[in-house]
Structure formats: structure tokens, C-alpha cells
Amino acid sequence: MISKAIESDKEQITYITARTGVFSQEEIETVPILFDEYLEYGADNDAYKFIVYRDGDKVLGFACYGIRDLADGVYDLFWIAVDPGVHQKGVGRALINATEAAVRELGGRIIIAETSGPTEYESTRKFYVKVGFVNEATIKDFYRSGDDLKIFTKRI
């Protein structure tokens, strides 16, 4: 059910991002921009790779990851989002598993997921821990005063 994203997924991916309720307007607007770069450079580019969890024509969730410059085998998980209507059904875990498998195949050693400190991200942080990530580093007040950058990592 997981496959590389295709052009016609763009609208559903953007819609899911908005529907999660945890991303800022600026963050939501970033997704279609990255998706256009992904389409432009092709699915084999290392900068942005989009995968989707598909049920028939419906996209239930997506992940976007890419290689970190100037490091050896480090991949950023830029986005993972699941339609709020299908939470707790294993879509997120399946997307993480597929990302890990792909990163491992590319020779990756570490996946990094950056998230935020406030309460509305608590379920995101719990999810990362559940699928084996560790909150390895924190930058206080990064996003704004009272809103820390939480860097989660997973060795694969």
C-alpha cells in the first residue's frame, strides 16, 4: 500500500498536511513547494523523496525524507502526516518502516526528525518514541520563545 508519490497525489498530500491541525500556515505552504521539487528532479533525487500510503485512490498519509548535505548517511524525515480520520490504524508506523527500509537501502545510518516542544506536538513526539526514535538534542526557544526545537534520531 506504500509507494512513491505521483503527481496526482499533490492535492491530497497538501490537504492531509492542513487537516492534521499541527502545522503552521507557513509549514503547510512548504509541502507543495517541496513536492514540486520532488516532481521536477524525479523520484531518484536524494533531496526530497515523497512516499504515500494509498488505499485505492485515497492517500491516507505521506512521508517526505531526504539526504543531509555534508554528512555521511544522514537522512532528514522532513514530514510525516496521516489523515486524522485514520489515526491509530498503523499508517504512520507503515510509513516509518518504509522510510527506514528505503534509507537503509541508500546506505543511510541515521534518520533525523525535528519537531517542536509545545503541547500540540505531544502526540507527534510520542509517536516518534513509539517507533524507536530518541529525543537526542534540544535547542531552547528555537521556533519562538517557549517553543523548543526537539531533534529526534533513530539509528538504523
Add this chain to the structure above:
Amino acid sequence: MISKAIESDKEQITYITARTGVFSQEEIETVPILFDEYLEYGADNDAYKFIVYRDGDKVLGFACYGIRDLADGVYDLFWIAVDPGVHQKGVGRALINATEAAVRELGGRIIIAETSGPTEYESTRKFYVKVGFVNEATIKDFYRSGDDLKIFTKRI
């Protein structure tokens, strides 16, 4: 003695980066690429700003900084390098002071400098501490096994 970098500084900036002896070939090759983006987008773009410490026609050091996406008032200090022939003469500190002043004027709150764990970067890490940065976070084995990412921050 500190001013915005101009096109003719490119060669000296690249040369200084190579001469420091601490950057990898890949990192050295990144500098002229960023410098070209800086020239292309103009000195007022927020992504990459280059400043130089100039003594007559000679560039003694440079810094490159830019705004971090999706955060409020966070600037990355991507590069700071001083010609090894003029170390300990205050060039680095002057570049940091100028960067801070510029970032403050742009409404910045935090400057982030990412560096590496191994011994050859020890003088870099000591320099950051001397000019008021703190090693706020570390990602183990980031660059490669045994080579950590050290994230230094300074609140301004």
C-alpha cells in the same frame, strides 16, 4: 574593516577556506557555490550573506550567515574562517561581532553554529565558547562514526 563581500572576493574566500586545514574537500567546494548564490540573489537576500574582514585589497577572513526557514529570528552561521597567517589577531572576533550586529538589526534572536567533534575542530569549538556560544546540543556520530555534530548557540 568589515564590509559586505563583493564579487572579486570570491577567490580569496575560497583560498582561505582551503588554507584553514579544517574543512573537507566537499565543504571547501561548497563555499564558492554559496558565494555564487549570494551574488546572484544580492546582498539583501536572507539565505546567504557574506561579510569579509578586509585589510587593503587583502581579505583576512570571512563569515557567511543566513536565516533558518520556519523559525522566528534564527540565523545559521554557516562559515567563519580566518587566514591562518593572522590567527589570534581579533579577525574572528570582529567577524562574529559584525555578524551579531547584523543579525540583531534583522530582528534575529539566536545564532547557530554547527561544528564537529574531532580534535582538529577543537580550536573552532574553543573559539565559539570564547565569543559567547554554548554547545547546546550534540548528535552522536552525525558526520560519520566517531564524528559528532556539535550545535553551538548564542542568544543575542
